[in-house]
Structures are given as structure tokens and as C-alpha cells.
Amino acid sequence: MNMPNLCIYCRNELAGSNPPSVSHCFPDAIGGLSYTTNTVCVTCNNQINSQVENPVIRGLAFFQNIWRIESRRGKVPRLRAVLRIAGLEGDVVLDETGTPVGPMVLKSDKKSSSKSFSVIGRGDQVEEKRLEIERKYPSVQWTELPLGNTAESEVRIELNLCGDKFRRLAAKVAFERLSQIRASEIFLGQEFDDIRRFIRDGEGASLCCGLVSDLQLLNGSLNFPLPNHGVAIIGHPQDPILGAFVTFYGLFPYWVVLSTRYTSLMSFDDLLLEHPQRRVEEHPVLRQNLGSVRVNWSQMIEKYKAGKQESVRIVRDYAIEKFRSALDEYYGKQST
Ligand SMILES: [Zn+2]
Structure with a gap:
């Protein structure tokens, strides 16, 4: 006997969808493999994706990045971090290989009394970024970073595990x-x-x-x-x-x-x-x-x-x- 396919959430009949609707047990965006076909209707699937999966997945970028786990589009998500060098700090974005993306603007940290800036990155990008900052803050003070400084980066992971x-x-x-x-x-x-x-x-x-x-x-x-x-x-x-x-x-x-x-x-x-x-x-x-x-x-x-x-x-x-x-x-x- 052929039972009609019912959605496991709302129990409405799944319209004979072709191609079949696919729902991953563990989201494919975090590398989940196992899936069911024709068990979850489009409405329920969309609701669960937007209310449950997507918000959680965004918070898991660190683990995706560090283990190079590809999301559904075959991409490893980028990662936000704070970089600190010689008393300066700034936000950076690390690409899938852990390399900073684009020029980074570092500012003197909150503890120091003077405000100074430094830009690091590829030569041409650095020059452009510096000019952009000078237009905004004409009295900006630049700090040259001495060579051989150790850089320290910090990634904050905020997960609401009980949420x-x-x-x-x-x-x-x-x-x-x-x-x-x-x-x-x-x-x-x-x-x-x-x-x-x-x-x-x-x-x-x-x-x-x-x-x-x-x-x-x-x-x-x-x-x-x-x-x-x-x-x-x-x-x-x-x-x-x-x-x-x-x-x-x-x-x-x-x-x-x-x-x-x-x-x-x-x-x-x-x-x-x-x-x-x-x-x-x-x-x-x-x-x-x-x-x-x-x-x-x-x-x-x-x-x-x-x-x-x-x-x-x-x-x-x-x-x-x-x-x-x-x-x-x-x-x-x-x-x-
Ligand atoms: Zn449903």
C-alpha cells in the first residue's frame, strides 16, 4: 500500500515534490551528511531554517573555520578576530586559510592615553586606507610598528548553549x-x-x-x-x-x-x-x-x-x- 508522504512536523500531506524535498539531520552548513527526503514540508523546513538553524550556525563559524569544514556552498566561513601588536589592537577577518583579509586598522588599546593608529596589509592597500583615515581624522597620529613584534589574536566565541x-x-x-x-x-x-x-x-x-x-x-x-x-x-x-x-x-x-x-x-x-x-x-x-x-x-x-x-x-x-x-x-x- 502506498501511504502519502506526510510532513513530520505539521502532518500535512507533502505535495508530490519533484525533485524531492531534502532535510539534513545535522545541517549541511556544518558538514552534516545524513538526510531524509520527502519528510519535511517546505513551510516547516523554511521556518526551522530561519528560526533555529541559521542563528545557531552563525555562532559556530569558529569551529567551521578552524577545522576547515565546508558549508553547503563548499566554502569555509571567514572568522572575525581581534589582533594585538605592540599595544595596538584592531578587528580582523581571517579567511579560510587563517590569513587576514584586506588591510587591518590597529588603534591604541583602551588603556593607553594617546590615540595612535597603524595600518598593516599589502602595500597599495595600506596607502589607500591611510589616506581614507586621514580624510576623516586630519590630526591622526601614525605609529610605525617595529619589526619582530609578536602578534596575538583573540577569537571570542559566544554560544548560548542553554538557549x-x-x-x-x-x-x-x-x-x-x-x-x-x-x-x-x-x-x-x-x-x-x-x-x-x-x-x-x-x-x-x-x-x-x-x-x-x-x-x-x-x-x-x-x-x-x-x-x-x-x-x-x-x-x-x-x-x-x-x-x-x-x-x-x-x-x-x-x-x-x-x-x-x-x-x-x-x-x-x-x-x-x-x-x-x-x-x-x-x-x-x-x-x-x-x-x-x-x-x-x-x-x-x-x-x-x-x-x-x-x-x-x-x-x-x-x-x-x-x-x-x-x-x-x-x-x-x-x-x-
Ligand atoms: Zn510541515
Whole structure:
């Protein structure tokens, strides 16, 4: 029997779209590979893209740039940084190879009393930029940078890990992964209404997603190698909760409650890892005994509810530490 294709969010019938509508579990803009076809309607897809995916993706440019992960147009995003040389500082944009783009204007930092400027970059660009600044500020004082100064650059990463958007994206990954492996089941009944609503429209009455701050889990089964994106879906016959874990770049881990009224007939666990740089998918077996993975979901939810800021602190420290040891491994133990 041929069932019509229904949108997994609004459950409206998908008009026989040709070519089929494609929705990536992990957004293709962050190197996501796995996708579903004809499961998400254009309206829902656009809404989720503009409200959830795009705002989160913009904040992840640092990771895309440092790992040279190509976005959907095959481009590595540029990166904004602050460059400091000899008491001067300025904003720079680094291209996909980490090279500053265009001439950079450096100003004396806020601490110093005098205002002086310097422009660095390609000769002709420097001259042009200097003239432009002199027209604006005729009394400008130029500082010649002595050779051999060490430059220091700083990149600020501001991620709202507990925010609505990041959590909705994690929920979307889990839900679309589920629709990929259990296509027909997710239309049945209302047991997935909460998660649908959360992903498409934001927070509802029940909490569907939060940060994982259990270090035993983070250093154990969820310790995916950088920069893998990972999604694991877990159900157990004695548990009405069908849940998932979603990790971005091996650094930012979320739990997702897909349904609290799910009847799992047998143990159900599925793990997908995607390496966004090498562009390969893996399906490793969950490290604990396959077929009997049980998660104390309610404990995880309560812990998150009781201390969101504490969860953010734990995950931030975990991510920094993991990222730093990866750098140490790569460059030798001297990075700061
Ligand atoms: Zn829809």
C-alpha cells in the first residue's frame, strides 16, 4: 500500500515534490551528511531554517573555520578576530586559510592615553586606507610598528548553549534521525506532539531538551572524537521515554526526550557519527552492552532543571579542556 508522504512536523500531506524535498539531520552548513527526503514540508523546513538553524550556525563559524569544514556552498566561513601588536589592537577577518583579509586598522588599546593608529596589509592597500583615515581624522597620529613584534589574536566565541535555538536544533537532529530509521511510526498518535511543537515553534509545557552535564557520560559513552557530530537514539521496553543524545563537534552534548508515551517493544539503540571534515558516516555500536542501554532520563531532566547555569559551566569547561588537549596533541604541548 502506498501511504502519502506526510510532513513530520505539521502532518500535512507533502505535495508530490519533484525533485524531492531534502532535510539534513545535522545541517549541511556544518558538514552534516545524513538526510531524509520527502519528510519535511517546505513551510516547516523554511521556518526551522530561519528560526533555529541559521542563528545557531552563525555562532559556530569558529569551529567551521578552524577545522576547515565546508558549508553547503563548499566554502569555509571567514572568522572575525581581534589582533594585538605592540599595544595596538584592531578587528580582523581571517579567511579560510587563517590569513587576514584586506588591510587591518590597529588603534591604541583602551588603556593607553594617546590615540595612535597603524595600518598593516599589502602595500597599495595600506596607502589607500591611510589616506581614507586621514580624510576623516586630519590630526591622526601614525605609529610605525617595529619589526619582530609578536602578534596575538583573540577569537571570542559566544554560544548560548542553554538557549532555545541550540536546544531546538539538537531536538531537530534527533527527531529527523528517528524519522530516518523509523519512518512510519512517528506519525502514529500524539506521542510526538511535544517534540514537534518544540522544534517548530519553541518551548511548550514540557521540557524536551537540555545540556548533558554528567561527566561520567561525557567522558564515557558520549566521548565522541572531535570534530564528530553524533546522534544516539535509545529506547527500552521498560521505559515509556524514547530519548536521544545529540553532540555537536564532539563538544556540545544534549539530551532530547522525543516521547514520554512511547511503547518500545524491544530495546532500541542507534548511533550515528558524522565526521564533517572527512565527510564520512559511521555507525559504531554504543559502548555499553548493546541492547540493554538504559538511561535515567528523569534524573537527567531534574538535574538540568535544578541548575542550568551549573550545566553550562560544566559543559563549557569540558569543551575547553577537550578542545585544548586536541590542540596539544596536534601542535605539541604549548598552546594556550
Ligand atoms: Zn510541515
